[in-house]
Amino acid sequence: MALRVVVVDDSGFFRRRIVEILNADIGIEVVGTASNGREAIEVVRKLDPDVVTMDIEMPVMDGISAVRRIMAESPRPILMFSTLTTEGAKATLDALDAGATDFLPKRFSEMAKDEDSAKILLRRRVRALGRSRMRAGTHQHAEPRDRTAFAEPAPAARPLLQPRPAAGAIPLNSLRALLIGTSTGGPVALQEVLKGLPSSFPLPILLVQHMPASFTPAFAERLNGLCQIEVREAASGDVLKPGCALLAPGGLQMILEGGGQTRIRIQESPPGTIYKPSVDITFNSAVTALKSQVLAIVLTGMGADGREGARALKGQGAHVWAQDAASSVVFGMPAAIIEAGLADQVYSLKDFGPALVKVFC
Structure with missing residues (x-):
C-alpha cells in the first residue's frame, strides 16, 4: 500500500x-x-x-x-x-x-x-x-514500493562501554578533534549530543549539517545558548581549540588545513557537488590536516554522505562511530557506515554524550 x-x-x-x-x-x-x-x-x-x-x-x-x-x-x-x-x-x-x-x-x-x-x-x-x-513499528498501512534508497536496520546498539580501538587504530588519548556529520534529523540529534558535553571538553569539534546558508547562523546561535561548550558558525582562518564546536556554513564547504596550527578554510563547492556542506569533503580534509587523529561520528541522515570520508579516515587509523537504526530519524548515512564495516561503535542517540564524556573527560 x-x-x-x-x-x-x-x-x-x-x-x-x-x-x-x-x-x-x-x-x-x-x-x-x-x-x-x-x-x-x-x-x-x-x-x-x-x-x-x-x-x-x-x-x-x-x-x-x-x-x-x-x-x-x-x-x-x-x-x-x-x-x-x-x-x-x-x-x-x-x-x-x-x-x-x-x-x-x-x-x-x-x-x-x-x-x-x-x-x-x-x-x-x-x-x-x-x-x-x-x-519504528508505529504504523502498518504503508508498504513503499522502492526500498533501494533506504537501508535495512542495523544491529542493536552496543553497550555503553569504553570503546576498543580496531587493530592499528590511533590511541584515543592521541586524538586531536571530534568530527560529526549529519543530515535529516540532525538539528535535534546534534543538540542531544552536544548538550551532554562539559565546557572543559578537551577536543575541538567540527560539525557538518546539511542545511541552507540562511539557517546555519541561527542554528549555531541556538546550540551555543543550549550547550556548555562554545558553538559558532565556522569562518576562514578559525583555529581549532578545545571545547569549541565550529559549524560548517550552509551552501559552502569546510576544509581543514594543517601546518603550525590546524585552521579552517571555507570555500565554494567543486562543480557537481550534491551536498553543501558535505561530510565527505570535511572528513577527507582531516586525513592530511589532522593525520586522521580524529573520532568521526555519523548521525541520522538520508543518503550516504560521510561514508567515503570515513573510509579514508579509518584507513589511516581514525575511530568511527555511527548512530543506530532505532534512534535515527532516517537511517541512511549511519547505515552506509555500518554496512561498509567502518563503525567501531554503534550507539543510540542518547548514549553518544555519555560515551564521549567517559572516553575523553
Missing part, C-alpha cells in the same frame, strides 16, 4: 500543488488536507497518516503549535515548509524543537536547480520519512 500523507497549508494553490506532486508517485497517496493548524490536528486524528507536510505561518493555529499538539497525541514524521530567511530559520528550528522531523524550502526555486528536481526531492523526503515511521 502507498504511504498516506496529509498536506497542511493555508494557501489553496500551494496545497493543490503539493497534492499533485505527491500523488504523481504511485507509492504515495494524499489522504487529506487542512488549511490551518487546528484543522490539521483533527484531520490527523481522523486519518492517521504516515507523514504530514506542514506550513509554519497559518491563521487560527500556526504550524509550530499544531506540531506540538500532534506530537503529544500521536507522534509521526512531520515535514515543515519554510522560507529561507533569518526569521524563517528561527521558526523552523522552533518547529524542529516542537517535534517536526525535517524541512524543505517553500519556494521550489530554492529547493533544487529546476522544478523537476525539486519534485523528486520532495517525494524522496516524504518516502524516507514514511519509512522511518514504519521502521
